[in-house]
Amino acid sequence: MARILIVAEHDGSDLNSSTAKCVTCAAAIDGSEIDIVVLAADASVIAAQAAELASVNRVLTIEREENDKPLAAVLAPQIASIAGDYSHVLGASSTFGKDLMPHVAALLGVNQVSDIMTVEGNHTFKRPVYAGNAIVTVEAPEGSIVVGTVRIASWQAAATGNAAPVESVTTATELPSHTRYVGLESAVSDRPDLQTAARVVAGGRALGSEEQFGLIYKLADALGAGVGASRAAVDAGYCPNDMQVGQTGKIIAPDLYIAIGISGAIQHLTGIKDAGTIVAINKDAEAPIFEVADIGLVGDLFQVLPELTEALS
Amino acid sequence: MDKIIVGLKRVVDYNVRIQVKSDGSGVETDGVKMSINPFDEIALEEALRIRESGGASEVIAVSIGKSEAQQQLRTGLAMGADRAILVAVDGEIDPLSIAGVFKALAEKENAGLVILGKQAIDGDNSQVPQMLAALWGRPQATFASGVTINGDTARVVREVDAGLETVEVDLPAVLSVDLRLNEPRYVKLPDIMKAKKKPLDEVPLADLGVEAGPPIRELSCAAPAGRQRGVTVDDVAGLVAALKDKGLV
Numbered sequence: 001m002a003r004i005l006i007v008a009e010h011d012g013s014d015l016n017s018s019t020a021k022c023v024t025c026a027a028a029i030d031g032s033e034i035d036i037v038v039l040a041a042d043a044s045v046i047a048a049q050a051a052e053l054a055s056v057n058r059v060l061t062i063e064r065e066e067n068d069k070p071l072a073a074v075l076a077p078q079i080a081s082i083a084g085d086y087s088h089v090l091g092a093s094s095t096f097g098k099d100l101m102p103h104v105a106a107l108l109g110v111n112q113v114s115d116i117m118t119v120e121g122n123h124t125f126k127r128p129v130y131a132g133n134a135i136v137t138v139e140a141p142e143g144s145i146v147v148g149t150v151r152i153a154s155w156q157a158a159a160t161g162n163a164a165p166v167e168s169v170t171t172a173t174e175l176p177s178h179t180r181y182v183g184l185e186s187a188v189s190d191r192p193d194l195q196t197a198a199r200v201v202a203g204g205r206a207l208g209s210e211e212q213f214g215l216i217y218k219l220a221d222a223l224g225a226g227v228g229a230s231r232a233a234v235d236a237g238y239c240p241n242d243m244q245v246g247q248t249g250k251i252i253a254p255d256l257y258i259a260i261g262i263s264g265a266i267q268h269l270t271g272i273k274d275a276g277t278i279v280a281i282n283k284d285a286e287a288p289i290f291e292v293a294d295i296g297l298v299g300d301l302f303q304v305l306p307e308l309t310e311a312l313s
Numbered sequence: 314m315d316k317i318i319v320g321l322k323r324v325v326d327y328n329v330r331i332q333v334k335s336d337g338s339g340v341e342t343d344g345v346k347m348s349i350n351p352f353d354e355i356a357l358e359e360a361l362r363i364r365e366s367g368g369a370s371e372v373i374a375v376s377i378g379k380s381e382a383q384q385q386l387r388t389g390l391a392m393g394a395d396r397a398i399l400v401a402v403d404g405e406i407d408p409l410s411i412a413g414v415f416k417a418l419a420e421k422e423n424a425g426l427v428i429l430g431k432q433a434i435d436g437d438n439s440q441v442p443q444m445l446a447a448l449w450g451r452p453q454a455t456f457a458s459g460v461t462i463n464g465d466t467a468r469v470v471r472e473v474d475a476g477l478e479t480v481e482v483d484l485p486a487v488l489s490v491d492l493r494l495n496e497p498r499y500v501k502l503p504d505i506m507k508a509k510k511k512p513l514d515e516v517p518l519a520d521l522g523v524e525a526g527p528p529i530r531e532l533s534c535a536a537p538a539g540r541q542r543g544v545t546v547d548d549v550a551g552l553v554a555a556l557k558d559k560g561l562v
Contacts, residue, residue, distance in 0.1 A: 011475070071480070072446075072455075073453060094474050096474070098443075099456070100443075101443075102439070102442075103446060103453065105440070105444065106444035106448055109409070110409065111409045111527070113529060128537070129437055132537055133331050134331065136531050137531070137532040138531050138532065139530045141527035141528070141529070176450075176452075178482060178483040179483075180481045180482070181478075182479035184475060184479075185477040185478075185479075186475050187476060199561075223562070231492065241472050241493065242475060248492055255561065277559055278543075290545075291540075292540040294540075294543035295555045296543065297546050298545070304549055
């Protein structure tokens, strides 16, 4: 039997959908019994959302003032203190989980399995290396706890409709004060979240300016799509960093991905290889993006974009 | 602050199109161009800038691996590191043990900062900085895109999924750096000559008293399932028709 603890990701008010994907990954492990732990100042709403997820056995809450903001140095010792009851501890491979889970692993004295794509056995998993240009099968040591992050683009969200019991846990763990949260600067947007959107429109360096990047937003809004960008577009200041798609940005799996003025560096392609349909619009017919595109259109984006937006509105 | 330690990993150059070996035992690295992990170059650049603005007196570049990694350390010295340490390891070494090496060195050197890349572009693990913070019992500020040193603390802007998060950490601390923190300087020829005279010490792993954790074994390696090139359409009308055909709009 595998007793699995999943660390919930949330923003202080709502559960992040990455947690539901971790549950699906955990459920793929033979004989899994899944608990979710919510660390928050006030966990009630988040825990209720977690309790709805199918296959979840229990939701544990650790409510402390210090858990108000996601500081790895504060959260990790609390997770480690309850990990002894489990065979696996999993978190999402989001910036939250990437920051936190290796810290937990080190406190438990083990290495981490990063970015789990598939479960091959209770200790055996597939994961990407070299920006997804190779897939390795790895085996965590038998007899040790497995700590891992789940590549969320590889997994569907678990269904809801469950009503798992919620239990409050108290830990006496002493917490450090050497790391202090100052603030979060977040672009306010009504558009669908890039990581969960069914459709994504993304722009690259060819947009040429922040102002012209507005054409991307217009098409996205006509489609009800989320907005992404290549690293070049973010570096050039056309759009905020949280829109970056690729090896070092977000790994996404929308049903439809429309890449506009993006040449398709391998670091970018690794972020979209699980997309359902890839559409590429680029004036360079030789751009590598066309090698992976299901539908390609060679053309000047400044002509194509307004036309396409009009046609889809 | 006195010293900053920077990690430089020797990896397959980011421009190389990697090939999976036909026997599935890994990725071909023979005869392939090797370079400093790009994130680690950014880490070194940041350390040099802190030193140049008077925030530190010495920058120590550290690599862990085979003797070939001396090349990357020499490049680091040419960029401006004051000295280098190669922790000699023959085979593979796991992230937890690497974190243990950095902890041992940070304590030995009494470092004020350890600055590392947020991930290496070969293994893409993104583990060592966070593990080091855990083992060392010091703050971690990962995915940094802005660093300001104020005496005994550092204010760090972090690139997170929701935007830009700012944290303040007491020093000593561990930073992991992201792409937009800075642009690493180019090495000039006279600097390469000067770097040859800078100290590069080799230290056996055993001398640091590091106990390796249980490794995660790589059983096999395969190329990913590729995507096929699809259709090309001539105009917007063709694109819309193709999307409708697939039921996507």
